[in-house]
Amino acid sequence: MTHRRHLDLLVLLLISVFVVSASAAVYYTMNAQSTATVSAAPVYFIAGGDSSGILDPGTDNTYARLSLNAYPNVTLTYDQAVNITATATKQIRLSHVSVTPNNNASVSNFISVVFRLINAGDTEVGRLMYNTTGNIWNTPSPTGYIMINSGEELAVKVEIKAAAGASIGASTTIVIAVDVK
């Protein structure tokens, strides 16, 4: 009786392994089919109130280049340097990608660059803060994921401050990512 029960379970287990393998094969085929369809990214950049003259939008609005001014010993704020919107409810966060130059004397021309994510209620929902220590840029951790609803618009507010006595023409390039899931 006990052997019979074990035999039953073994057969059942084999059937389950077979079904799992079969399911995986079906999934693979479906995946190959879906890659053939190109669709617009559901989260993308759009111009904000301060974008004119500073924003160079990339193809498909999935890349945004911002040309920002900085003045010595002055905090210059762009309330809406660029905005982010969505066609479906998603979660997004800001994360650091790169900052150049770094570990270089030119870095000391800057005090800080702050990217703030601002919602329609003018509330900050995420922040990436870069600041300098001598010739080094201190890079931030990613923000937490926040929800963006379909049709909602979030502003990217940028604050940039150059050091007192900063050299005219000194520059920095910061690349950040908007991670979507």
Next chain:
Amino acid sequence: MKKETLKFRKIRRSIWLVSLVFILFCSVSQGVVGTEKYSILSLGHGIVGSPPVLLENGTAGTSIIYMNSTSARVNTNASIPTYDYVLRIVNHVSDVWKIRLKAYAQNNIERLTNCTINFHNSTNGTSQQISILNGSYTLQTGIWYDLKSLDTVYVSMIRQASDSQVSEVFIYLEILTPNRTTYAQYVLTFEIT
């Protein structure tokens, strides 16, 4: 007794079956309910430029203009109630701006019975920007005032204190690009004895 043992075995077998079905479901659905993830990139390129608006010394009180002429400290240490003018705000470019004062911190202002900071020039008249009456703010942020092309705005003060201690008011001079929300903040410190 034997009947109960059989029943127990049936229950155990059912649990096994349900567990297997559950494992199967999880295995199959793992591929189907995957999360789509991607990133879009923003590149910020900042370049240090010459400030278009600069601070210059006034003719009343003592003003220290710091490096780059984008921050200043004003000291009114005489027993004169009116100081006109303690600073000049000079537009060195043909662009027009809107400017205002915003007090963001203070020390020992309780002794100030009257402290008023104004903008004025020959074309726009006088605009009260900061007001402290009997130790409390009655105006902490001024209204926007036009700084025209290559124009100058003068900063004047009226002050009265109840004793000879020292008070400090920390103020941003905000310079707004018209029709935008892009603005610069210059730090001004007013020391009042």
